[in-house]
Amino acid sequence: MRLPSMVDNVWKRFMAMLSLPDLLVLVCLWASGFSLGYYAKSAYVYDNLWPHWYALVGGLVALALTLGWTLRKHKKQQYSYDHYYIIFYGLLCSLMGSCFMLTRQLAVSYYFSFVGLSVQYLAGFSYVSLRCDASGSRPARIALANSLYAGGMATGFVIFNEMEPQRSGLIALGINLLLLCLVCLNELLHHTGCINYKESRDLVFNLLNEEKMLYIPFVLYSAGTSFGALLLMRYTPKLVYLLFGLIQITLIVALLCIYSDEQSEHCFLFLCLIYITMGVLSSQGIHWLLECSPFLHTELALAAGFVLQLCAMEGSKYESYATDTWIALIIVSVITQALTALAIPVVQWLQPHSASLVDVRNRLLGIRRQSLPPEQTQFWHTNHFLAHNKPANQLESVQLGRSRVFQQYPISGSDTAENHKGHKF
Incomplete structure (x- = not known):
């Protein structure tokens, strides 16, 4: 009974990939590899520099596109789903490259073709990752996209003949024209409401994106750190850590009580509050590293703390591989609650009072200031x-x-x- 259920689960995930936007992106990645395959077979003799600078130009175009795309997302604080516009531009560049290939102007053809395949590669893999749901299918989808990209490269290497650029140009021209028509059809179906490619299958991601709170919780986290700075101007670190540590434990318990795989949007408010409390509590760790480590080893302590932070951040990504989201959530919640419950009494007991650097040095060395004798007037x-x-x-x-x-x-x-x-x- 277990094997049929596993097969059924795999089949449902596979069928979820068969919508037109997803299939079109996969085909565009195949076409990107197809152009790269022709390059790998034909442009291998460095007779002069002009025909071979196009790879550098393609890389610079990809970096410029990435920079502009990132600035746009930061300005809007939303993911704007510009992938198909970028893919359309990449297909136009590839189409121009195939036209120059027909006229045997291979040097110019390489420039346009490589810019086109670079742009399609960047937008294609980004869209594949974005369209995944929360069930842990992202690795399989990325692997499928990578296999089609490599398959296109192998096909281009086999079919193209470096001695017959006109015939190769005709093949590339037909592929690019077909893909351009499909991209236009996909946009038309989106505007008529038949499909919606400007959304993810991850419901929580869509909710955060609509509320302009997608930026991965760090906006809320930074707001929490600012709120913590304001509180620490008035209250002691012990009191702030005690209050918000208890608040974080309570919010995690509430999150576990209402969590549901079918209605995960109910957890949205609690997730926002948890990120804020994490920002308030985060400053305490840096405070300890800076005031409880010897002066000669301060930078070493900071580096060790930063490495642990990176390890925790990278290790948390493995929860996407979990087959059961509820079990993964329980494990993360229990670990977080246990660490917070342990840290609260430690902070209350050992948290040092902030003082001057000399007093911090004396405290670390065990030097105590002697009390001054009373003033004498005789x-x-x-x-x-x-x-x-x-x-x-x-x-x-x-x-x-x-x-x-x-x-x-x-x-x-x-x-x-x-x-x-x-x-x-």
């Missing part, structure tokens, strides 16, 4: 009085510097006799 406890063998009416204050004033007083007869005995002795 003249025999100080050195602010000088004795002279003068009449009382001739005495006056002697000022040495700005803050040192010495008061004179006359020597009595007994003091004079004792001084004479001392000199004789």
Whole structure:
């Protein structure tokens, strides 16, 4: 009974990939590899530099596209699903490359073809990853896209003949024209409402994207850090960590109580609040690293903490491979609650009071400042009085510097006799 259920699960995931937008992206990736296969077979003799700079141009175009795309996403704070517009531009470049191939202008053809295949590669794999659901099928979809890309490269290497550029150009021209027509058809179906390629199959991702809160929780996290900075200007770190540690544990419990695979959108508010509390609590760890590590090893402690943060971030990605989302959520929640519950008493017990750098150094070295003796006002406890063998009416204050004033007083007869005995002795 278990094998049929597994086969049925695989079949459902496979059928989810057969919508027109997904299939079209996979075919475009195959066409991108197809053009690269012709390059790998024909452009292998470096007779001069001109026919071979196009690879560098294609890479620069891909980087420029990535930069502009990233700035656009940061400006809108949303994922705008521009993939098919970019693929359309890439297909136009590939079409122009095939036209130059027909006229045997191979050097110019390489430039346009390589720019086109680079753009399609970038937008294609990005779209494949974006359209995945939360069931853990992303690795399989990416592997399928990569297999089609490699298959297109192998096909282009076999079919194309470097000695017959016109025949190769006709084949490439037909493929690019067909794909351009399909891209236009896909856009038409989207505008008529038959399909919607500008959405992901991950419902939580769509909700975050619509609310302009997609940016991966870091906007909420940074807001939490700013809120924590404001709180720490008024309250002690112990109190802030205690309150928000308990709040985080409570929110995680509430998240587990209402979580459902079919209605994961109900968890949206709790996820937002959890990210904010994580931002408030994050500053405590850096505070400990900076004020509890010896000065000679401060940078080493920071580096170790940063490496642990990267390991935790990369390790959390493996939850996408989990076959059961509920089990993965429970494991992550239990670990987070256990660490938070352990950290709260440790912070309350060992959290140092912030002080000057010298006081931090002294605390780390075990040096304690001695208490100052009480201030003395009697003249025999100080050195602010000088004795002279003068009449009382001739005495006056002697000022040495700005803050040192010495008061004179006359020597009595007994003091004079004792001084004479001392000199004789």
